[in-house]
Every structure is written in structure tokens, then in C-alpha cells.
Amino acid sequence: MSEVHFDRIALIGIGLIGSSLARVIREKKLAGTVVVASRSSETLERAHALGLGDSYTTSNAEAVRDADLVIVSVPVGMSEKVAREIGSHLKPGAIVTDVGSTKKSVFEQMQPHLPDTVHFIPGHPIAGTEQSGPDAGFARLFEGRWCILTPPADTDEEAIARLTAFWLACGSMVDRMDADHHDRILAIVSHLPHIIAYNIVGTADDLETVTESEVIKYSASGFRDFTRLAASDPTMWRDVCLHNKDAILEMLARFSEDLSSLQRAIRWGDGDKLFDLFSHTRHIRKSILDAGQDVDVPDFGRHGAVLDAGENKSDPS
Amino acid sequence: MSEVHFDRIALIGIGLIGSSLARVIREKKLAGTVVVASRSSETLERAHALGLGDSYTTSNAEAVRDADLVIVSVPVGMSEKVAREIGSHLKPGAIVTDVGSTKKSVFEQMQPHLPDTVHFIPGHPIAGTEQSGPDAGFARLFEGRWCILTPPADTDEEAIARLTAFWLACGSMVDRMDADHHDRILAIVSHLPHIIAYNIVGTADDLETVTESEVIKYSASGFRDFTRLAASDPTMWRDVCLHNKDAILEMLARFSEDLSSLQRAIRWGDGDKLFDLFSHTRHIRKSILDAGQDVDVPDFGRHGAVLDAGENKSDPS
Numbered sequence: 001m002s003e004v005h006f007d008r009i010a011l012i013g014i015g016l017i018g019s020s021l022a023r024v025i026r027e028k029k030l031a032g033t034v035v036v037a038s039r040s041s042e043t044l045e046r047a048h049a050l051g052l053g054d055s056y057t058t059s060n061a062e063a064v065r066d067a068d069l070v071i072v073s074v075p076v077g078m079s080e081k082v083a084r085e086i087g088s089h090l091k092p093g094a095i096v097t098d099v100g101s102t103k104k105s106v107f108e109q110m111q112p113h114l115p116d117t118v119h120f121i122p123g124h125p126i127a128g129t130e131q132s133g134p135d136a137g138f139a140r141l142f143e144g145r146w147c148i149l150t151p152p153a154d155t156d157e158e159a160i161a162r163l164t165a166f167w168l169a170c171g172s173m174v175d176r177m178d179a180d181h182h183d184r185i186l187a188i189v190s191h192l193p194h195i196i197a198y199n200i201v202g203t204a205d206d207l208e209t210v211t212e213s214e215v216i217k218y219s220a221s222g223f224r225d226f227t228r229l230a231a232s233d234p235t236m237w238r239d240v241c242l243h244n245k246d247a248i249l250e251m252l253a254r255f256s257e258d259l260s261s262l263q264r265a266i267r268w269g270d271g272d273k274l275f276d277l278f279s280h281t282r283h284i285r286k287s288i289l290d291a292g293q294d295v296d297v298p299d300f301g302r303h304g305a306v307l308d309a310g311e312n313k314s315d316p317s
Numbered sequence: 318m319s320e321v322h323f324d325r326i327a328l329i330g331i332g333l334i335g336s337s338l339a340r341v342i343r344e345k346k347l348a349g350t351v352v353v354a355s356r357s358s359e360t361l362e363r364a365h366a367l368g369l370g371d372s373y374t375t376s377n378a379e380a381v382r383d384a385d386l387v388i389v390s391v392p393v394g395m396s397e398k399v400a401r402e403i404g405s406h407l408k409p410g411a412i413v414t415d416v417g418s419t420k421k422s423v424f425e426q427m428q429p430h431l432p433d434t435v436h437f438i439p440g441h442p443i444a445g446t447e448q449s450g451p452d453a454g455f456a457r458l459f460e461g462r463w464c465i466l467t468p469p470a471d472t473d474e475e476a477i478a479r480l481t482a483f484w485l486a487c488g489s490m491v492d493r494m495d496a497d498h499h500d501r502i503l504a505i506v507s508h509l510p511h512i513i514a515y516n517i518v519g520t521a522d523d524l525e526t527v528t529e530s531e532v533i534k535y536s537a538s539g540f541r542d543f544t545r546l547a548a549s550d551p552t553m554w555r556d557v558c559l560h561n562k563d564a565i566l567e568m569l570a571r572f573s574e575d576l577s578s579l580q581r582a583i584r585w586g587d588g589d590k591l592f593d594l595f596s597h598t599r600h601i602r603k604s605i606l607d608a609g610q611d612v613d614v615p616d617f618g619r620h621g622a623v624l625d626a627g628e629n630k631s632d633p634s
Contacts (some may be wrong), residue, residue: 040504086416103537126538129615130602136615145537175534177328177629185527188520191540196513197542200577201598203505203572210502218606220462221418221443221507224611225542227513231602234595241591242585252580255520256573262516263569266558271394274558278551281518285447285548287533287540294541298446298453 005166007032010067012060012082014038014047015233016128017099018073019137023051024170027139037063047134060085067091072098076106077239083110092117095159099125101186101236103150103179105243119159121151124182125172125191132233143171144292150179187247192241192255195248197229198237288310322483324349329377329399331355331364333445333618334416335390336454339369341487344456347606354380377402384408386483388413393423394556400427409434412476416442418503419552420467420496422560429507436476438468441499442489449550460488461609463482469498508557509572512565514546515554556611 009031011018018036025031036053037060038044045054057063064086066068079100089094090269096118100106103122114120127145129136131154147167151160164174202221204215215223241248265273326348328335333355342348353370354377355361360374374380381387381403389399396417407413413435417423420439431437444462446453464484468477481491494502519531521540532540558565582590606613 036447061441071494105629125515126323126535128538131615146330146534148535181526185531185535186538188524188527189532189535189540190519192520193539193543195519195579195583196576197539198598199576200510200513200572201601202594203509203575205598205601207505207571210505212604214502215506216601216610217463218443218465218502218506219605219608221445222510222514222546223506224605225484225546226510226513226618227598227602227605227611228594229539229542230598234592234599237595238591241337242586242588242633245583245586248583249580251520252576254524255517256576256580257500258520258523259513259516259569259573262512263566266512266562266565267567269559271455271559271564274555275551277519278515278547278549278554281522281547282551283517284518284522284533285544287529288536288541288544291533291536292531293536294544295321295619298448300545300619302612306603308505 005030005162005169006068008035008067008069009033010035010037010063010070011053011073012037012086013065013072013073014043014052015073016132016136017125017141018071019047019050019052019101019134020127020139020141021071021073021137021170022047023137023139024142026052028169030166030169031069035063035067043134050134050255052134061089064089064094065091068094069138069163072096072110073099074098074100075233075236075239076100076102077107077235078107079106081169083113087113087115088117090115094118095163096120097123097149097163099123101190101240102244103148103182107150107179108150119156121149121155121160121163122179123147123149123163123167124186125167125170127172128232130228130231132236136197140171142167145172146175146177146215147172148177148182150177150182182191183244183247184250186210188242191244192251194229194232194237195241195252196255197226200226201230322347322479322486323385324387325342325352325384326350327352327387328370328390329352329354329380329387329403329570330390331360331451332390334365334442334458335388335451335531336364336369336451337444337456337458338390338416338454338487339387340454340456341459343369345486345497349384352380352384354462360451365512367451369451378406381406382408385411386480387411387413389413389417389427391415391417392550392553393417393419393554393560394552396423397426397430400430404430404432405576407432407435410436412436412438412480413461414438414440414466414480416440418507419555419561420499422458422467424467424469424496436473436478438466438472438480439496440464440466440480440484441503442484442487444459444489445549447545450551457488459484462489463492464489465492465494465499467494467499493557500561501567504561508561508565509568511546511549511554512558512569513572514543517543532615 034053
């Protein structure tokens with residue numbers, strides 16, 4: 001696994017994803033040289049202090065010079081600006097990719113500014129935490145997670161194979177699909193959950209009859225699960241909402257329709273209907289556990305994390 | 318802490334909560350004798366095999382004979398039936414409590430069937446996991462979690478003090494409030510999150526354009542957080558919806574109103590409004606972490622649980 005995949009990798013943006021890539025690239029020796037770029041000199045200094053690259057610059061144009069692989073890890077609303085800056089400085093034959101959560105918009109923003117001499121392959125590693133910034137990254141973030149590539153139909157297959165091999169070396173599994181389908185999947189598995197989480201936390205915070213301190217004290221009864229997603233980076237999520245609007249609005253409409261039906265069942269005391277829905281959803285969690293996409297311990301293993309794991313658990317049943 | 322609090326405790330229902338109580342009572346020696354009752358002889362056999370009590374019966378009337386403390390841990394819709402069965406068999410001076418997630422309904426269901434000679438103090442430990450049944454319990458379930466008691470105004474203070482001491486001995490912190498306020502708090506911190514989680518999992522499962530296997534593969538991007546709550550016991554949650562209807566419908570109405578407003582901001586591209594909401598909710602998570610009501614590690618510490626904790630984390634920053 002410690003083969004050099006690229007002579008020179010440019011990381012544009014060094015937040016949670018960018019800095020995790022920097023760490024795994026270093027750890028697995030996937031590049032000869034890593035150039036780190038951030039528009040914020042403060043972030044760049046932090047990246048330097050963490051030793052995330054071999055050189056550092058606030059100029060994206062400067063960063064991509066002679067790079068074989070350019071990975072853009074910025075909020076999706078910044079994609080066009082970055083493409084404008086780097087377009088004329090890219091090395092012919094370079095692979096340009098990104099890690100944004102929406103793919104159709106990123107393609108439309110970047111493609112017009114990139115020369116025909118480079119291979120532009122939009123990508124999205126389905127990995128992350130609720131934290132952000134260069135300190136939040138870690139090398140194993142991508143391990144066991146999927147990375148989706150959405151190359152347009154005419155993309156060079158060898159370039160796709162090289163980028164696929166890179167992600168596999170990072171620990172990911174790799175899928176390929178068209179951008180529209182990606183955006184629809186992510187709208188339901190990621191964007192809607194985050195929007196719902198932000199919304200319920202906002203609703204709770206606005207109540208007059210229940211205080212914030214009560215919400216916090218009793219949050220272990222369900223609410224706290226939502227607060228993790230609602231602690232995610234606001235800039236990133238604003239941009240996701242603005243750049244995957246159609247698919248998100250479609251999923252929101254379906255969610256609201258289903259919720260109205262559930263609300264009606266509660267109002268009219270339709271216990272059978274409630275029981276059916278509440279039984280029906282259990283198998284999905286089981287499938288997620290079977291697929292290795294979540295931990296197979298109750299309560300996300302929090303008791304193990306908060307208390308000393310198991311030491312006082314009287315029945316390890 | 319290993320003082321005997323009650324000579325004889327009757328546990329009516331031996332699921333996640335009942336069996337966790339059985340374990341902590343045994344571990345901390347909080348009772349002389351523990352009688353376990355379940356209407357299911359299969360569950361009772363399992364409780365016996367796990368050694369959860371000193372005697373076992375399918376008769377609730379039999380179970381409460383001579384008990385100083387009776388703890389009813391059944392789905393809230395069963396409360397009236399249990400009260401009818403035990404009412405005339407209770408020992409004068411006994412304390413009767415429950416662990417149900419709705420308090421006004423439980424009081425109304427049980428109170429008419431209980432004699433004036435006992436102390437009825439409804440209660441609700443804010444603790445649980447998505448698992449159910451006697452195997453799912455563990456002694457530390459209540460540790461660091463709140464237990465809310467909702468005694469009516471004329472309740473004997475000494476009885477309240479004894480029950481409070483019992484919950485403290487179980488590792489809980491204890492609060493006291495009226496049943497209406499409890500039901501409103503729980504509607505927002507627990508009932509609404511569960512309903513929303515069941516709903517979104519149902520919506521995802523019904524899509525025609527995104528397959529179930531895609532939802533599962535890419536669930537790490539947010540969706541899986543909801544599936545934990547949506548794997549909870551369907552009977553319990555049906556009953557909660559039916560027995561805290563007014564408060565739940567009130568919270569659902571507010572949630573939907575807020576969601577419509579958020580949806581409108583997405584449709585019209587109001588980035589500032591989205592950013593404001595998404596920033597605003599972050600502090601709530603911080604407060605929950607500060608209050609010790611969730612684990613202070615990204616992603617609920619799943620990376621530590623799935624992979625070998627930290628061993629390969631290149632930068633422990």
C-alpha cells in the first residue's frame with residue numbers, strides 16, 4: 001500500500017476532509033510532495049504547525065503548478081472561484097477532483113474554467129464528523145467508507161482508474177455514478193437528515209414553555225442524537241442547501257407528506273398504523289449494521305465511552 | 318451505597334428498564350428480595366436464566382403481595398390493566414411507581430385503581446437504549462442520567478424521599494415536577510425526535526429513485542444517526558404517541574412550521590437565513606457536552622469503537 005501514486009498533490013482547502021487527506025497521504029506515502037493551500041493564512045499556519053504538507057501557500061494558482069493531482073476541499077459554493085483561479089495554471093494531464101457534497105452544481109461551476117488538457121473527475125467521500133478545521137482531521141476517516149466518483153461520460157478511463165486507486169489506498173471503497181443520481185441519494189441520506197436535525201434543534205431552542213436548560217438536561221432521551229449533526233459546519237451546509245436545491249426540495253416534500261400522515265394517525269389514535277410504521281423501520285438499522293456502516297452496540301457505544309467500558313456491567317449479556 | 322432500601326421490591330415488567338433495575342438492585346444490594354413479574358412466560362424464563370430476581374411469576378397480583386416498593390415497567394398503554402390487577406393486593410404503606418415516558422396519562426390510568434393506603438409516585442428515568450427485552454439491560458444504565466418524579470401535590474414527603482434515595486442509589490440524579498410539564502418537555506426532547514426519526518427512515522425506505530441498498534451503503538453521511546432511534550421498541554412508541562397526544566401534536570406543529578420556513582429559505586436561496594439557523598444550533602451541542610449528557614468525541618466516538626481506538630490516528634490533535 002505504500003506506493004507513491006502521484007509526484008505532486010495539491011490540496012486546495014485544509015479543513016476536516018483536506019487535512020484528513022493530508023494525513024493519510026503522508027502516512028501511506030501516496031505522494032512525493034504535498035502542497036497545501038488555504039485562503040486563510042491562520043488556517044495555513046495551523047496546517048504548517050501540524051506538518052500537514054511539504055509547502056504552504058495562500059495562492060491556489062501557485063499551489064496547482066506542476067501538480068499531478070489537485071483535490072479541491074472547500075465549501076461547494078466556492079467551487080467556481082477556485083476553478084477560475086487554478087484553470088490556467090494546471091499542468092496538462094493533471095487530474096482535478098473535489099470532495100463536495102453536491103456533484104451536479106460543482107461540475108457546472110468548475111467545468112467551464114478548466115482546460116481540456118486536464119481530467120476533471122468530481123468526487124465525494126462519504127465520510128466526516130461534526131467537527132471542522134485542520135485539527136479535526138485524522139488519517140482513518142475514509143476507512144471502510146464509500147467514495148463516489150461522478151465522471152462525465154467522456155472521461156479518460158485511465159485517469160479514473162488512477163483516482164480510484166488513490167481512494168482505495170486511502171482506505172475507501174469506490175463507486176461510480178452520474179451526478180444527478182448522486183445528488184438525489186445524498187439528498188435523502190445526508191442533506192435531509194442534517195436539515196431536519198438543524199430544524200428540530202432550532203424548534204427546541206425557541207420554545208417558551210420548556211427552557212433550554214431542561215432541553216439539555218434531558219437530552220439523553222433522544223434529542224442529543226440530533227445535536228451532533230446540527231453541530232456541523234454552517235458554511236458547508238448553507239452551500240449544500242443552495243447547491244442541491246431541487247433534490248432537497250423533492251425529499252423535503254416527501255418527508256413532510258409522510259409526517260402529516262403520521263401526525264394524523266397520532267391525532268386520531270390509529271395505533272395499528274403507528275405500530276406498522278415503527279416496526280417497519282427496524283430492519284433498516286439492522287442492514288446498516290450488517291453492512292459495517294455503523295457500530296453494533298446500543299446507544300452508539302456511549303456507555304463504553306463515557307464510563308469505563310464494561311468494567312461495572314454486571315451482566316455482559 | 319450498599320444499604321438495603323426496601324425489604325421486598327416487585328418489578329412488574331422485565332424489559333430493558335425493568336431488567337436494568339434488577340441488575341442495579343442486585344449489584345448494590347438495594348433490596349432484601351426481588352420479585353419479577355412478566356405476563357410472558359418466555360420473558361420470565363429468560364429473566365430466570367439471567368438470575369434477575371429471587372422469585373418469578375406471571376401474576377402481577379401475586380408479585381406485589383408484601384412488596385414495599387412496586388415498580389411498573391411496561392408500555393404506558395398497559396398501565397391501567399396493571400393497576401386493576403394489583404390494586405387490591407398492595408400492602409398498606411407500599412410505594413408504587415412506574416418508569417413510563419408519559420406521566421399525565423399514567424397517573425390517570427392507574428390512580429383510580431390504587432387504594433388510598435399506598436403512595437403512588439409516578440416516575441420516569443431518562444435513560445435507555447434502542448434495544449429491548451431482559452437481555453438488553455445493564456446495571457449502569459441510570460448512571461449520570463436524570464430521573465423525573467411527578468408526585469401529585471398531596472403525596473407523603475417521606476415516601477418521596479425514600480423513592481428519591483432509591484434512584485440516587487441506582488446512580489441517577491432526581492428531579493421533581495408536575496406531570497403536565499414533564500409531558501411537554503419529553504414531547505420535545507424525546508417523543509418528537511423518535512417520531513421524526515421513524516418518519517425519515519420510512520420516507521427513505523419508500524423512495525422509488527434511490528434503492529434501499531444505496532440508502533444503507535451511504536448512510537454514514539447522516540442517515541444512520543436517525544436509524545438508532547427508529548430501531549426502538551414499536552409497542553412502547555405506539556403507546557407514547559397515543560398517550561401524550563396533545564403535547565406531541567403541539568410540538569409537531571411547531572416543528573413543521575419551522576421546517577416550512579427553512580424550506581422556503583432553500584427554495585428562494587436565502588443563504589443568510591440558512592447560515593443563521595445553522596450557526597445558532599451549535600451552542601446547544603456544546604451545552605449538552607458540558608452537562609455530561611453526551612460523549613465529547615466526534616462521531617459519537619464511533620471510529621474508536623469500530624476501529625482500534627486511536628492506534629492508527631496519525632495526529633492525535
